[in-house]
Amino acid sequence: MSYFFYKKQDTFLHRLDPRTKIVSLLLLFTIAAATREIYIQIVFMLSLIALFFASRSTGSLRRMGTLFGTIAFMTFILWLFFYDGRVKMFSAGPVVIYKGAFYFSALFALRFVNLLLSGLLFLSVASIEDFSDSLVLFGVPYGVAFTFSLSFRLVTVFATAGSAIVEAQKVRGNDPDRGGILSRIRSYVPLLIPLIINGIKKAEILTLALESKGFSPGNKINLKGKYKFTAYDALVICAMFALSAAAIAAALA
Amino acid sequence: MIELSALKYKYKNNLSYALNGVNLSINSGEKILIAGKNGAGKTTLSKILAGIIPLLEGHGAMEGEALYNSRPYSGYIYGELRGKISLLFQDFEGQIVSTTVKEELVFYPMNLGRTYGESLGAAKGLAADFGISGLLDRNIAELSGGEKQKTAILSLMTARPEILILDEPLTDLDPYSQEAALEMIKNFKGTLIVFEQSVDCYEYFDRILIMKDGALISGGGKETAGEVLSLDESGIGAPEIFRAAGGYFPSLKSACGAIEKNYIFDAEKYSRMSAEKISPAAIIQVKNLSFAYPGAPENALSGVSFEIKKGEFLAVVGANGSGKTTLMKIIAGIYPDFSGGEIYYNGVSIRRQMAPGRAGYVYQNPDNQIFSETVFDEIAFALRVKGAAESGVREKVNAIMKTFGLTDCSGADPFSLPKGDRQKVACASVLVTEPQVIILDEPTTGLDRNSYDALMEIIRDLNSRGRTIVAITHSMEAAAGFGDRILALSGGRVVYEGDKKKFFRDGALVKAANVKPTGLMEASMELNGNILLNYGEFAQCWRKK
Numbered sequence: 040m041s042y043f044f045y046k047k048q049d050t051f052l053h054r055l056d057p058r059t060k061i062v063s064l065l066l067l068f069t070i071a072a073a074t075r076e077i078y079i080q081i082v083f084m085l086s087l088i089a090l091f092f093a094s095r096s097t098g099s100l101r102r103m104g105t106l107f108g109t110i111a112f113m114t115f116i117l118w119l120f121f122y123d124g125r126v127k128m129f130s131a132g133p134v135v136i137y138k139g140a141f142y143f144s145a146l147f148a149l150r151f152v153n154l155l156l157s158g159l160l161f162l163s164v165a166s167i168e169d170f171s172d173s174l175v176l177f178g179v180p181y182g183v184a185f186t187f188s189l190s191f192r193l194v195t196v197f198a199t200a201g202s203a204i205v206e207a208q209k210v211r212g213n214d215p216d217r218g219g220i221l222s223r224i225r226s227y228v229p230l231l232i233p234l235i236i237n238g239i240k241k242a243e244i245l246t247l248a249l250e251s252k253g254f255s256p257g258n259k260i261n262l263k264g265k266y267k268f269t270a271y272d273a274l275v276i277c278a279m280f281a282l283s284a285a286a287i288a289a290a291l292a
Numbered sequence: 293m294i295e296l297s298a299l300k301y302k303y304k305n306n307l308s309y310a311l312n313g314v315n316l317s318i319n320s321g322e323k324i325l326i327a328g329k330n331g332a333g334k335t336t337l338s339k340i341l342a343g344i345i346p347l348l349e350g351h352g353a354m355e356g357e358a359l360y361n362s363r364p365y366s367g368y369i370y371g372e373l374r375g376k377i378s379l380l381f382q383d384f385e386g387q388i389v390s391t392t393v394k395e396e397l398v399f400y401p402m403n404l405g406r407t408y409g410e411s412l413g414a415a416k417g418l419a420a421d422f423g424i425s426g427l428l429d430r431n432i433a434e435l436s437g438g439e440k441q442k443t444a445i446l447s448l449m450t451a452r453p454e455i456l457i458l459d460e461p462l463t464d465l466d467p468y469s470q471e472a473a474l475e476m477i478k479n480f481k482g483t484l485i486v487f488e489q490s491v492d493c494y495e496y497f498d499r500i501l502i503m504k505d506g507a508l509i510s511g512g513g514k515e516t517a518g519e520v521l522s523l524d525e526s527g528i529g530a531p532e533i534f535r536a537a538g539g540y541f542p543s544l545k546s547a548c549g550a551i552e553k554n555y556i557f558d559a560e561k562y563s564r565m566s567a568e569k570i571s572p573a574a575i576i577q578v579k580n581l582s583f584a585y586p587g588a589p590e591n592a593l594s595g596v597s598f599e600i601k602k603g604e605f606l607a608v609v610g611a612n613g614s615g616k617t618t619l620m621k622i623i624a625g626i627y628p629d630f631s632g633g634e635i636y637y638n639g640v641s642i643r644r645q646m647a648p649g650r651a652g653y654v655y656q657n658p659d660n661q662i663f664s665e666t667v668f669d670e671i672a673f674a675l676r677v678k679g680a681a682e683s684g685v686r687e688k689v690n691a692i693m694k695t696f697g698l699t700d701c702s703g704a705d706p707f708s709l710p711k712g713d714r715q716k717v718a719c720a721s722v723l724v725t726e727p728q729v730i731i732l733d734e735p736t737t738g739l740d741r742n743s744y745d746a747l748m749e750i751i752r753d754l755n756s757r758g759r760t761i762v763a764i765t766h767s768m769e770a771a772a773g774f775g776d777r778i779l780a781l782s783g784g785r786v787v788y789e790g791d792k793k794k795f796f797r798d799g800a801l802v803k804a805a806n807v808k809p810t811g812l813m814e815a816s817m818e819l820n821g822n823i824l825l826n827y828g829e830f831a832q833c834w835r836k837k
Contacts (some may be wrong), residue, residue, distance in 0.1 A: 047429050128655060151410070168395045192389065194432060200660075206626050207661040210653045211674040218455065229673070233663035240659075244386035250391060251381075252347055252405035253374045253451065260402045264409040 041054035044099040045169075051271070052094040052164040057114070057173035059272040060165045066279040067157035071150055075284040077142065080149035086155045096163035107155055110116040111148040167191045172262055182256030193242065200237040204230055293483060294318040294341060299356035300506075301336055301345065310336040312506035313356070320454075325364070327491045329527035329740030331710055334487040335382055337503070338459045341485060342379035343370060372552030375404040378453040379547045383459050384444035387436075393419075393435070394428045402452040414450045418754070421448055422476055434588070437464035437656075438612025438766070445473060455483040461738050462488065466611040466766040467808040489539045489740045491517040492531050492769075515540040529741035530828045532769065533811035536834070544811065548818050555834035559806045562822050562833045566793060574599035574636075575729060576623060576651075577759050581633035583622060591784055597788045598779055600729065605761045605775025606791070607750070608769070611806035615784040618762045622730045623762075624653035652727035656734040658718035659707070667693070667709070668702045671721045673735050678725070688724055696720045696750060712743030719747070723824050729760045748773065768810050772796070772825035773794045780805035 047053070055063075067087075074080050091100050122144060123138025164172075167188045175186035208214075214227050294316070301311040306829035311333045318324065318341075328334050340358055347370040358365045358482070360377070370469075378400075381387045390396040397415035402408060419425045422444050432440065441464045448456060458479065462470045474496045477484055486497070494500055494517035498633040500512035504526045517541020533547050534540055538554065541547035581596040593615045598605055599773045600623075608616050623635060625642075635642050637650060653662050668689055675685045693699045693741040694714045701709060706717045715735070723730060732751070736744050755761045755775070762775045771778060771792070778795050782790040787804045788795050795801055796809050798816070809817075816824035824830045 043431070043433075045391075046431070048393070088722055099510075148733065166395075167391050169754050192391070195391070199433065203655075203657075203660040204663070206621070208663075209626055210624060211661075211725070212677040213673070233660070236663075237659065241386050244381065244383055245389065247344065247348060248381065248387040248389055250370060250388065251342070251344065251379055252400040252447065254399075255371060255374075255403070259401050260407070261407045263407050269836075 043097070043167070043191075044102070044159060045164070045166045046096070046098070047166075048095050048164075050094045050164075052090065052160075054166070054271075056266050056268045056272045057165060057169035058176050058266075058268065060161060060169060061173045061177075062276055063279050064157060066283045067160075069155035069283045070286045071111050071157060073283070073290040074150070075146065075290055077146050079286075079289075080146060080153060082286070084149060084153050084156065087153065087160060090160055094160070096122050099159055099163040103155075103159055103282060107152055108160075110155065111152045114151050115148040116195050118147045124277075134174075139176060148229040166175070172265065175260065175262060176266070180256075183259050185254070186215045186256075193245070197234070197238050200241060201234050202228070204233045204237065235289060293320045293361040294362065295357070295362075296340075297357040299340070299354070299358055301340065301352055303336075303352040303562055309506050310352075310380050311340070314506070314508055316485060316501070316508060318485065319480075320483055322499060322502060323478065323497045324486070325497040326485065326487050326498045326503055326508070326733065327489065327526075327528050328499045329371060329489060330712055330738075330743060332503040332527075333506040334503055335459055336506075338379060338457050338485070338487050340365070340459050341455070342370060342377050342523045343373045344379065347373070353426070356652035363419050374451055375400075376454040377457065378448040378451060380445055380448055380456075380461055382521075384441050384461075384464075386445055388432055388440065391432060392428075393430050393432060394422070396432060396443055396447045397428075397439065397450050404451055411450065414452070415446070418446050418449055418476075423472055423478075434585075435619075436613035438466055438469055441465055442469060442473065445477075449476075449480065450592065451692055453482060455485065456480055456487045457487075459487045460489065460738070461486060462493065464612070464734075464766075466806060467768055468806055469612055471808075487547065489738075490528055490531075494531070502528065513544070517576075522611065527740055527742045532830070535827050536699060536812055536830045538817065544815055544818060551788075551815065551819060551834065554837055556837050557820055558798070558833050558835055559822075559824070565829060565832060566822075572601045572603055575638060576600040576601040577636040577639075578619075578623070579634045579636070581619070581622065581630055582619060583630040585618075589630075593622075593630075593784045596781075596784070596786050598786055600760060600762060602779070603755070603758050603760055604777055606777050606779055607753045607771040608762060608764045608773040608779045608781070609766065609771050609805060609807050612766070614781040615805070616781055617733055618784075619781065620733065620762065620764055623729075624651045624731055626653060638836060646681055648748050650727060651729040651731060652721050652722040652725065653731045654722050654733065654735065656737055658714040661712060661718045661721065662706045665705060666703050667698055667706050667717055670706050670717055671698075671724050673721060674725045692724045695753075697746070710722070710743075710817060712739050712746070715739060715743070715747060716750075719750075723754065727759075729762065730754065732761070732763045734764055734766070736767055743832075744770075766807075768807055768813075771807075772810060772813065773828075780807065792825060793823050796825065805824040 041229060070083060091097050105225060119136060119140050120134060120139040122137055124139050126138040127135055128138045129136040171184045172189035174187065175181055213229055296314050296316040297654040299311055299314040300309050302309045316339060316740060339349065343365050346354055346366050347368060388396055391401050394730055398408065398411035401411035401414060419428055422442055427439060432443065435444060445461055462473060466782065474493055478496045493502055494514050499511060499513065501508050505507060508727060510522060518534040520535050523530045537547040537550045541550060574761055577599050579597050581593055582591050583593040584591045596619060610616050622630050662670055666675060671689045671692060672685050675688060691700060698716060698720060735747060739747065765771050776792060777790060779786065779794045780795065782805050788801050796813050812827065812830060813823055813825060816822060824833060
C-alpha cells in the first residue's frame, strides 16, 4: 500500500502545472492565516472539502479525518482555557474562561484545520516529483530541490521497512496494536532495533542508488515537455491572488 | 574493455579476501553469465566492475589490477562512469528512488542531461518491450516484488549504458517474466554481465564463468552448463535436464535422444509413484475469500476457495502479483480484515482471530524478521513473548538450533551470518513455537544449491513428522520438489488445486496459471508422455541400460 496521499487522477486540479499547485498552496495558507471571521473560515473549509471531491481525493480526507477532528477539538479546548481576555465569563478555582474565548477558540481551531486541509489537498493532487520539479522550474538548483523531496522519499523507505517488521513480529506473537498503552509501548521496543538497522541500511543503499543512477547535486535537469503552463493555470493563480488579497484586506480593515 | 588481473579485495584488513585472484577480460558486446554460490564473491566483483568499489565504497584493500578502457578504475572519478556502466543491485528495491514507475524510468536518463521527452520515449519503448506499459502510472509502493524488479531493471536500461551489470536480476520474477527479462537483456546492444546463483539461464549468454571462493575457477561457452560434476563441486548444481541427460545438449530433442540411448524406463515404478494418495482431512478451509488493499480499486483476491490438508506439503504457484503472498498472509492472520468469505481452522471459523502459533509465516527476506543481538535470543523471542519458563525456552531453543545446525552460532549476531544461515534463523524462530501449519514465502530465493538443499531437508523432515507445510514459490523446480499437491493462482483467483502431475501435464492449466514446466518435465513428456517432476523421480523411473 502507498504511504502517500497523492494518487494519479485525471482531474482539473491534478492537471494543473506544479508551479500553480505550489503557489496556490502558499496562497491557501495565506487565506487561512489572514481570515479572522468564523463564517469565512467555515466557507473556506467547505470550499476546500468541495475541492477534495472535485479532485476525487476524499480518500485522503477519510484517512486524516479523525486526526484532524481531534486536533481541532484539542485546539478549541486549549484556547478556551488559555485565551487571556479582559472580562471574566466563568471561573472555578484556577480555571478562568474569559468573554470571547469561545469565538477565539473556534476561530483558531478552524484556522488550524484549514491550514491542515490546504496542505492535505496539495499532497493529494501533487506528487513528490511535482514538488521538486516545481522548485526547479522556479529556479531552485536541482540538488537543493531534490534534497527537499528526498525527505519525503525516506518516509516511504522507513514506513515500508517498519510495516514489514511489524508484520513479521506479529506472526511471532508480538502484536504492537494489541493491549493497553503500556503493553503497546513495550511491544514497540523490539521493533526499534530492526527498524533502525533496516532504515540505516536502506538509507545507505539509497545514497548509492542515487549515485548509480547518475544523480549528482550539481546536475541540471531538462524538464522541457513535462509540464505545460496553460490559461487555466493563469486563471487559477489570478483567482487565488485575488482571494488572498481580499482576505488580507479584510484582516487589515 | 575491462581487464582484471590477479585482483584481490578485502573489505577490512582483518577479514579474509572477498575476491582472491580474479583474472578476467571482457570485450565490448559480450554477454556473460557469472554463476557462484552464496559468498563466492559475486556482489563484490559486480561492484568492482561497476566502479562502485573503489570509487564510492573505497574502504577496503585492493590488490592486483582492474582496468576499464585501459585505465585503472581508481584513476576515474565516479561521475565519468555515469551512463557508461550501470549496475542493478541485489537489493533492487533499495535502488528504486522515485514514487511512480514512469518517474523511475526517466530518472537516470534525465540525470544524464537528456530531455524529458527523450527519456520518456525510451522508457515507453522499453516498457512496451517488457510488457509493463500498463504499470507506467502505477505507484511503486503498490507493485508486487516481481513488478518492482522489472521496473528496477528497466530504470537502468533507459540510460542506454555501454555496460549493464545485473546482480541476481531474476530472483523475484515468475517464469514468464524471467523469460521476458532474459529476452530483453539478450537484445541489449551493449556489454552484458549477469551474476546468478545457477546456470539455468545459460542459453541467453555467450560465455559462462563459474565463481568459487572469490575466484573464477572455470568457464566456457554454453556447454559449461552441462558440466554436472564441476558445477556440483562449485555448489551451484547443473540444470536437471543436463543432470538427467549426462551433459550439455543444445536442444530438448537431443537431450531426450541421449536419455533414450542410455536409459530404460521402468513403467511399474512410475505407476506406483504416480498412484493417487488418500487425501487426509482439511486443517484449513478457505471459502469464497475476497480481499482488497485499502484504497485499491480492485480486489487482490476474489472468490478464493481451497483446502490445506492436514500434514500435507502444498506448493502455491502463480505469476507475479497473482495474490499468492496476500492469500497466505491472510491465512496466517497478518491481514485479518478480509472483506468476504470465511476461513476455517479444524472446522472452526477463524475470521479475524488466527492465533499466532497455529500458522507460522516465514518471510522471504529474513532481515525483516531478525532483530535480537544473538541467534539464541532471536529464536527464543516468540517463546518469551508467550511467557514460557526460561528452562523450557532453553530446552526448546537448543533443540531447534540442533535441527537447523545453528548450535555453533548460538551466541553470534544473526546479522553477521551468511544469507542461508539467516534464513535458517528466521525459520527456526518461527518454528520454535511448533505451529501446526508452516507457511514459507519463497524459501528458496537468494539461496544457493547447498543452502537450498539443507533448508529443504529440514522442512521435509518437519513435514514427515506431521507438520503441514505450505510453500509459496515462483520457481517451478522448487514447486516440483515440494510435496504432492499444488495450488495455482492467477489474477487473485484459484485456477487449480490438486495433484501436481495432473497440473503440469495439462498445458492449458499451466498457461492459465502463467507458469512453465521445467526442462526435465518437458523432456519426460517428450520421451513417453509420462511426466516426471524432478531429478529424484527421474532417477527412480529411468534405469541405466
